[in-house]
Amino acid sequence: MGGYVLWWGRKDAFPGADGSTITQATGTNQNAETIILYGTDGTTELIEDKNGYCKVSITTEGILSENTSQTYSVKHPLTVIYNSFSVWDWYTNTENHNDDLWGDGEHKSDYDPCPLGWRVSQDGIWNDFEENTKYYSQGTPTSAGNSTISNGVLYNDFVWFPAGGRIFTTGTRSNVGNNVFLWSSTVSGTSAKNIYCSMGGVLHISTYGRTNALSIRCVQE
Numbered sequence: 001m002g003g004y005v006l007w008w009g010r011k012d013a014f015p016g017a018d019g020s021t022i023t024q025a026t027g028t029n030q031n032a033e034t035i036i037l038y039g040t041d042g043t044t045e046l047i048e049d050k051n052g053y054c055k056v057s058i059t060t061e062g063i064l065s066e067n068t069s070q071t072y073s074v075k076h077p078l079t080v081i082y083n084s085f086s087v088w089d090w091y092t093n094t095e096n097h098n099d100d101l102w103g104d105g106e107h108k109s110d111y112d113p114c115p116l117g118w119r120v121s122q123d124g125i126w127n128d129f130e131e132n133t134k135y136y137s138q139g140t141p142t143s144a145g146n147s148t149i150s151n152g153v154l155y156n157d158f159v160w161f162p163a164g165g166r167i168f169t170t171g172t173r174s175n176v177g178n179n180v181f182l183w184s185s186t187v188s189g190t191s192a193k194n195i196y197c198s199m200g201g202v203l204h205i206s207t208y209g210r211t212n213a214l215s216i217r218c219v220q221e
Helices: 070-075
Strands: 054-057 079-082 118-120 134-137 152-155 159-162 179-188 191-198 201-209 218-220
Touching: 070 079, 118 179, 159 179, 179 201
Parallel strands: 054 079
Antiparallel strands: 118 218, 134 152, 152 159, 179 191, 191 201
């Protein structure tokens, strides 16, 4: 599979796309399915919609407490909190973002999802990525071809980054098998920085709203 994904700043990961050879179109018109999420009893499927996620709008009564949804997110780790307003943040519905949810640039936070001794990487970790970093489609270096979840980028002939795609702010899965998206802990205004790779090459750094769910890569502290 394409690995787990996280909404920026949240401590709990969500399953990625199901299967190992899913062929699909680019963008949102695709057939990738989400690995099923189960409730705390281990048997009840969370099937609120076709994406397999239990979702709730940040404007729903009881989500916000003192203008943040952090407490709710901790109590409901399997629920996606979406925000369709211009702040694009699951954490708040105002401009008062929390830029240190995954650390302050020097130290990891309690909400960093990586294990002890590891942390979510900052944006500078990818400075030596090159535009000609090899992109693989079903095991073969390529710059075109079918989008399958087994695709990905091989960095320095050593580290594999699967093309797990992302999940939009609304919970819709996109670009599985076509793009590599990796969050950093570094913010940029109301958004956060990430690396973006495609069959056509590597875009060193991009930015997305914090209500997108991307993969991460932990690095040693």
